[in-house]
Amino acid sequence: MNIEIIEIPKIEDYRGNIAVIENDVVPFDIKRVYYLFDVPSNSHRGGHAHKNLIQLLIPLSGSFDVVLNDGRENQIITLNKPDKGLLIKPTVWRELENFSSGAVCLVIASEVYEEDDYIRELDQFLAYVNQS
């Protein structure tokens, strides 16, 4: 599976911790940062793959599950620690579900938003990964 867990360096302090993301933490040049918040319970996000974009998902608050499929295998990863992110490389189908109340998902991306980079139909994704 084209994914990796990234440990975000942190400065621990009894007054509260600081996690710092600089370019050496993320294996791409950062082009865009966005975040998901106010996600209703039982809501699903994602449901697509990218052709080229790489992204790092970080659960800033709360938790959620990332359901992954690379056309060969499935994997579910629960993100619930703000200093552990999930790097998703291209051609991995992802769905985000089971959001806890108040969950916030930070996304750091290697590209600006471009609809042409998305594959939004699962059967098209499976055809895309199986053609190579």
Ligand code: TYD
């Ligand atoms: P999408 O990436 O499908 O959301 P998710 O995977 O979290 O369910 O984006 C939802 C909508 O928002 C879609 O119409 C595209 C738009 N959008 C932008 O215009 N810019 C962005 O940077 C993002 C992430 C989404």
